[in-house]
Amino acid sequence: MTATQENPMRATTRTIDMPLAERKERGRAKGAALRLEAVRKVYGDNIVANDVTLDIEPGEFVTLLGASGSGKTTLLRMIAGFLEPTAGVITIDGKDVTSVPVHKRKIGVVFQNYALFPHMNVLKNVMFPLEMHKVPKVKRKELARDALAAVKLENFEDRMPSQLSGGQQQRVALARAIVMKPRLLLMDEPLGALDRRLREAMQLEILKLSRELGLTVINVTHDQEEAFTMSDKIALLADGTLIQYDEPAALYSAPVSEVAAEFLGESNRFEGQLVHEQQRWFVRADDIEVELTASAADGFAEGDRVVAVIRPWSISLSSADSDEQGSVGTVSALIYAGESQKVLVETPLGREFIVRRSLDSADEQLHEGQLVQLSWRPDHVVITRPR
Amino acid sequence: MTSSPVVTAPAAPRRRRFERPNFWTLAGLPGIVYLIAVFGIPLVFIVVRSLTDPSPANYAAVVEDPLYSASLWRTVQIAFLVTVLSLAIGYPLAYAMARSGKRLAMVLGAALLLSFWTSLLVRTFAWQVILNNTGLVNQFLLGTGIIDEPIPLIRNLFAVLVGMVHILIPYAVLAIYASLRGIKPEVEQAAQSLGASPWRVFTRVTLPLSLPGVAAGGILVFVLSLGFYITPALLGGPGDILISQSVVLQVQQYLQPGMGAAMAVVLVALVLLVFVIATRFIGLGRILGVTGAPGGESR
Structure with a gap:
């Protein structure tokens, strides 16, 4: 393949597994750096973007994650130039583009x-x-054919869009967005209209393509699974405000607030007071006491109102007798969800736990109404500020 | 706990000799009967009359009569002019309605529909009042001393065009508006993001996608123009007789209803011809506004 050198769209190098630092090195020349500075958008009394500041490095894949109405699409539309911010500055590679019209920004946009x-084939x-x-x-x-080859649609040149399936149309849209080799690619829920299997396949393809091209990508989604699968960093938004901007793992293990913890998948949350006794840290609620490690309590002070978060995967279950010590509850529901099993456990005081177990685990079979003991390791407990 | 799904063999399609009419066919029946009674049957009478009163020679006379062929040609010319003007003036208006904010779109739409719903006769008389030698325009120009004697604004081609365009422009605007509204905003935004300036977004994306609406509006205006009678009769000059006026002259002045009928049949045939040609290109449904524009919601 002699074309590899001059045509990055034909590159076959596997960059998908490459660590971020190395990709950044490769991507530096191609991807654009983007910076939002206190970007604000107001409609009447409605603040849809509340002084959002965000730094995106060249070659990074960043997802704007949030529920509908969180302002993520508004933010993307301001980056694209379809909307002008009420206040704030947007820079691409250090150049202020806040009032540059869309067609001069040299970005690629993929729509849902x-x-x-x-009217064109x-x-x-x-x-x-x-x-x-x-x-x-x-x-x-030639360039258009290369782009179509990159999205595996070589033999569709003469088709009209109406003759293509949703997945194929989105590939064409992707090819069209990257054919000029933009340095910044914006995607507004690009996979939202596709079915689950196709969506997962496309996630990987987009990821691979964007990394091969070294593009900086900003993706908007409300699907946290998609965000975790694809992103180098996730910007979590709620009510127009940036809640947290971090790498997926950090976001999962150290949510900055209950809003973040709540959005990033199922969790068991206990609001209580932070207590320090005999060199050990606890979150104490009316009906439960949760121990945590000193490092998790870092940044908090004794007596603070906090929320303890325990992920459903971190809890293990074993059968219990009614007079056993610790957290005991009754299995109220068993739900099979693909590769895992979701168990709902209700404590005598009416608190409900969500527990996830893998199906092939050697764990014992559970049945509804069974009395079980819940246990978890203190280092799996995260605390955060209440909303 | 397992439950086996109940499998039922699909019922073999029964062939019925006579399809039982469904509800909507029945509901449409009175309308169809009415149309046949007040339009279909009289049309047959007219065709019969054109052939029998006194004989099919009526058609030969129609073709040979220079007065008639002149008015036919004039009718086509004026219909064409009215169509071009209606589209040229109507497109920007439709574009403004489709792309402006809610309030402005409402005002423009209301103004358009208000004029649309006003009686044709009233609107034609209103133009008389405005364009007369003693009308608003001439009074104003005389009063301000710009002119010394009234300029002829009425009883000429100009007045006919003004009146007909005013009356027919809503058809053009509504058809174009519908097709513009059918274009998804993302398609235009995509073009912008791909480097197209606003003007090129319009010429390469918006305009081509709205052409079916332009064609539909244009054909409606053209066909309606062919049969216009009152407006050219009241605003036009004695030399600018259109085909519908010739028909009236034949029947009322020359007392030759057979000739009039033959002319009317030629006019109907002309309209049908336009429709047949048009449907070959854009489909009857779109002209009549039954089906939507491309790039619309449904796919």
Whole structure:
């Protein structure tokens, strides 16, 4: 493959597993650095983006994650230039683009509903940006074909968008967005309209492609699983405010607030007071006491109101007798969810625990109504501020 | 706990000789009967009359009569002019309605519909009042001393065009508006993000996608123009007789209803011809506003 050198879209190097630092080294020349500085958008009394500050490094894959109405799409639209912020500055590679019109920003945008030009065939759709940027005519076809090859749609050139499936349309949209080799790719829930299997396959493909091209990608989604699968960093948004901006693992293990903890998957949460007794730390609620490690309590003071968070995977269950010590409850429901089993356990005081167990584990079989003991390790307990 | 699904063999499709009419066919029946009674049957009478009163020679006379062919040609020309003007003036208005904020779109839409719903006769008389030698425009120009004697604004082609465009423009605007609204905003935004300036977004994406609406509106206006009678009769000059006026002249002045009927049949045939040609390109449903524009919600 001699073309590999001059044509990054034909590159076959496996970059998907490469660590971030190494990818950044490769991506530095291609991906753009993006910075939002106190970006604010207000409609009447409604603050849809509340002084969001965000630093995105070249080559990073960042997901804006939030429920609908959290302001994530508004933020993306301001980065793209479809909306102008009420206040704040957006810079790409250090250049202020806040009032640069969309067509001069040189970014790629992929929309949830594909937004292909229905009156042009696939090849013409992909050639459109080349034409707009006055790429010489003779080169257009070749570049467009390379982009289509990169999304594995070589033989679809003459089809009209209406003759393609949703997944194929989104591939065309992707090819069209990357054919000019933009340094920043924005995706607004690009997989939202696809079914689950296709979505998962596309996640990997997009990830691979973006890494091969060294693009900086900003993806918007409300699907936390997608965010965790694809992102180098996740920006968690709620009510227009940036709650937390961190790597997925850090976000999961150290949510900065109860809102973050709540959004990032199922969790068991106990609000109580932080207590320090005999060199040990506890969160004490009316009906339960949860021990945690000193490092988890770092940054908090004794007597603080805090929320203890225990992930469903961190709890183990064993059968118990009614007079046993510790947290005991009755199994109220067993739910099979694909590769795992979800167990709901109700304590005598009416608190409900969510527990996840893997199906192939050697754990004993449980049945509804069974009395079980709940246990977890103190280092699996995270605390955070109440909402 | 297992439960075996109940498997039922799909019922073999029964062939019925006579499909039982469904509810909507029955509901549409009175309308169809009414149309046949007040439009279909009279049309047959007219065709019969054109052939028998006194003879099919009526058609030969129609073709040979220079007065008639001149008015037919004039009708087509004026219909064409009215169509072009309606589209040229109507497109920006439709675009403004489709792309502006809610309030402005409401005001524009209300203004359009208000004029649309006002009686054709009233609107034509209103133009008389405005364009007359003693009308608003001439009074104003005389009063301000710009002119010394009234300029002829009425009883000419200009007045006919003004009146007809005013009356027919809502058809153009509504058809174009519908197709513009059918274009997803993301499609235009995508074009912008791919480097297209606002003007190129319009010429490469918006305009091509709205062309079916332009065609539909244009054909409606053209076909309706062919049969216009009152407006050209009240605003036009004695030399600018259109085909519908010739029909009336034949029947009322020359007392030759057979000739009039033949002319009417030629007019109907002309309209049908336009429709047949048009449907070959854009589909009857779209002209009549039954089906949506491409790039719309459904796929």
